[in-house]
Amino acid sequence: LFGAIDMAPRDPILGITEAFNADTNPAKINLGVGVYYDDNGKVPLLQCVQKAEAKLMEQLSPRTYLPIEGLAAYDKAVQELVFGADSAVIQEKRAVTVQAIGGTGALKIGADFLKRFSPDSQVFISDPSWENHRALFESAGFIVNNYTYYDPATHGVNFEGMLASLRKMDAGSIVVLHACCHNPTGADLTQEQWGQVIEAVQQGGLIPFLDMAYQGFGAGIAEDGAVVRRFVDAGGPLLVSNSFSKSFSLYGERVGALSVVASSGEEAARLLSQLKRVVRTNYSNPPLHGGKVVATVLSTPELRQLWEEELAGMRVRIKQMREELVEKLAAKAPGHDFAFVREQVGMFSYSGLTKEQVGKLRDESIYAVDTGRICVAALNSKNIDLVVDAIAKVL
């Protein structure tokens, strides 16, 4: 049985971390995976998380199973964060939220759910998109296509191309959109462009699936979530996956959620019953700890305030790294214009480096994704000169 099984290729993102971990060079730098590191090159343990954990330690409780849909306080906090506490969909009980195993888990629950109830739909993801989107929707049984998105010539969005793609899709197609901080390009839509996208989605009878893994890393928590509210206001079905991996620096706890907006409270109850079936047949129910930490932070005013400050600190530091990268590259690699890095939003920069150049960086123990995506959030005041010198060399 097992003799004929081929070796699967390494994961395009997490496979880089595997190679990085195996590298014995003490000066190695991982710009591959989307993880925020502080200026000392460490993954931060946020103060708000530490305080929430201390609070939970004071009231130790048994580790029972969570409900299939997750911790009620967590699901409620997620809804308020994603839709806004005053959202009509919450008041009218039209939104259902299930706790998920990270943002990836949320996408998978959504994909399995959609495959069950819209089996003939095709899925459209941006060109390019997060490396795992295609594999994830294909493994749920969908045909996955690309819609036009990135224009390498301008390092921005080919918006006319994107609209043309949306207008060509059959009604009932599922369109996966990055709510903010586009992964991998860092090129986001303007508010005005979002308006046109929402209109095209509505007119085409498309099913929007918003992936929001980086809320708070663009312009701010409310600003980055604004697009979700605009989709809600426009009406129609909506799925939103979100993640606290990055915004709470809780990567390994796997805390995310899937929210679905229904047209009535009664419909929402039916959707929840079906989402629970998907969860139950995949992993039964979600883990306890991360959900408790996030729910505690979001529902305790001082901790929430602290979280917002800490998240703002991460956002500001990434922007500083963008500035420094642009300035240092201008000095070390004259003739190459990297000013676009300043305009990109979120953790990533689609640097324009070729696969071959990325390979040469790897020879210097600097790891990036083959597509040229680099994680700006992994740069710091100690490693940025090494990275700039290496990039200048491979150019």
Ligand code: LMR
């Ligand atoms: C990334 O894009 O690097 C992150 O979202 C981590 C992952 O799971 O791929």
